């Protein structure tokens with residue numbers, strides 16, 4: 223049986239770091255949402271082993287690949303002797319703050335659950351996914367949610383009010399581990415207002431959603447990469463209603479409520495940045511994720 227699974231990127235509407243934990247991770251509080259910029263994972267059953275191919279040369283082709291590691295995990299945990307060929311059609315920029323690797327891992331978990339009739343619930347798949355990365359549980363579920371803890375404690379939220387999301391990815395990647403390492407908690411003076419963002423989503427209030435965007439990792443990446451600040455400023459100048467860096471960066475996103483303005487922002491940014499996309503936010507993934 224062949225299966226194709228959609229693997230959408232995420233953005234962080236808010237990202238707060240509460241404190242560093244004894245295990246080296248940070249306890250977070252974030253509002254995350256999936257956007258319609260997606261990789262596609264094609265899974266084909268084989269007689270043995272795991273083989274991986276990708277349309278992008280920027281991802282690892284061995285057991286460092288999160289989709290590969292997802293297949294190893296499933297095979298080991300459930301004693302599956304059959305093999306799998308994984309083809310990643312890469313559209314999400316790599317090391318961009320958009321959880322591309324986590325999305326691929328989550329899609330592989332969902333696809334193998336179907337292919338090998340494992341009967342795992344979304345909660346069980348998300349729990350399995352945490353062993354692969356902090357963003358994987360959210361990517362398994364998709365939609366919009368508050369993520370707490372390392373990112374695995376998920377509370378579903380209403381889909382944000384309809385709008386365009388313009389994404390601009392600078393040419394360089396960013397290491398998430400290095401951004402967390404460089405974060406000085408004592409230097410964080412302002413935190414996102416979670417209640418304000420929840421209120422905006424409940425009331426489908428686009429302007430309030432834009433006002434409540436906030437990410438405490440943003441200053442760390444802005445200081446290291448001036449191009450990110452430049453893209454933020456440009457995005458606002460061209461007319462985006464709210465602008466923020468996603469995750470640990472360096473991708474900057476702008477929320478826009480008018481199609482004509484979204485076009486203007488995209489066209490304006492193309493002069494400065496090769497990777498620019500205008501997409502919509504996505505609802506939940508539980509239906510329709512297997513293409």
Ligand SMILES: C[C@](O)(CO)[C@H](O)COP(=O)(O)OP(=O)(O)OC[C@H]1O[C@@H](n2ccc(N)nc2=O)[C@H](O)[C@@H]1O
Nearest residue numbers: 246247248250324355356357358372398399402469470
């Ligand atoms: C920044 C975010 O993308 C926000 O959605 C995520 O928190 C990062 O998720 P991720 O890339 O799946 O992260 P992981 O692969 O689990 O961790 C990468 C590194 O980021 C740091 N890390 C990550 C998550 C977390 N809650 N605390 C951390 O300190 C750790 O140094 C870790 O070694």
Ligand SMILES: Nc1ncnc2c1ncn2[C@@H]1O[C@H](COP(=O)(O)OP(=O)(O)OP(=O)(O)O)[C@@H](O)[C@H]1O
Nearest residue numbers: 287288316317318319320321322323326357398469
């Ligand atoms: N399937 C994959 N797609 C992209 N990168 C992968 C994949 N598997 C492993 N990686 C590795 O993961 C690293 C981070 O890439 P990714 O695109 O997931 O970053 P990110 O969007 O910043 O993630 P996050 O937002 O979850 O921190 C890259 O350096 C890459 O080598």
